[in-house]
Amino acid sequence: MFQLPMLPRVLKQLFNRPATNPFPAVHLPKTMTGFLHQVATGKAKMHPPVEVPEGFRGKIGYHSEGCTYCGMCAKVCPARAIDVSRENKCMTVYAGHCIQCAQCTEVCPKGNLFMTKEFLTATTDRYAQDMVLE
Numbered sequence: 001m002f003q004l005p006m007l008p009r010v011l012k013q014l015f016n017r018p019a020t021n022p023f024p025a026v027h028l029p030k031t032m033t034g035f036l037h038q039v040a041t042g043k044a045k046m047h048p049p050v051e052v053p054e055g056f057r058g059k060i061g062y063h064s065e066g067c068t069y070c071g072m073c074a075k076v077c078p079a080r081a082i083d084v085s086r087e088n089k090c091m092t093v094y095a096g097h098c099i100q101c102a103q104c105t106e107v108c109p110k111g112n113l114f115m116t117k118e119f120l121t122a123t124t125d126r127y128a129q130d131m132v133l134e
């Protein structure tokens with residue numbers, strides 16, 4: 001007898017919603033820069049992203065309290081995204097250079113470095129204020 005084992009699945013797929021999440025807009029805007037400007041001025045709304053999973057490696061985060069400026073993080077950073085000065089007791093993380101490998105978060109004995117869930121980090125200025133952490 002003639003059989004179509006795939007038929008139930010194909011029919012089911014016809015009525016399923018797409019698995020992809022249209023982000024940041026449901027319909028393709030004329031220009032993404034224009035759309036993001038509209039979002040910033042409240043004239044348009046961003047379609048929400050899906051929840052990122054536990055352990056997601058987003059933008060690097062840094063807080064300075066308790067940092068000993070030991071330089072371990074800078075030593076393991078393959079992207080040379082971290083500058084540490086023990087003499088001046090200061091440290092800078094360039095998030096625009098970071099490749100989100102998380103190695104610095106693993107070696108920091110004080111837990112000053114961490115991966116956030118933030119993933120909208122595309123920028124035309126790698127040294128913009130929100131991309132340089134001190």
Ligand code: SF4
Pocket residue numbers: 066067068069070071072073074084091107108109110111112113
């Ligand atoms: S490894 Fe941690 S404590 Fe040491 S300099 Fe880096 S952030 Fe500071």
Ligand code: SF4
Pocket residue numbers: 060073076077078079080081082093097098099100101102103104105
């Ligand atoms: S996550 Fe990786 S690339 Fe980013 S600052 Fe840390 S060590 Fe460097």
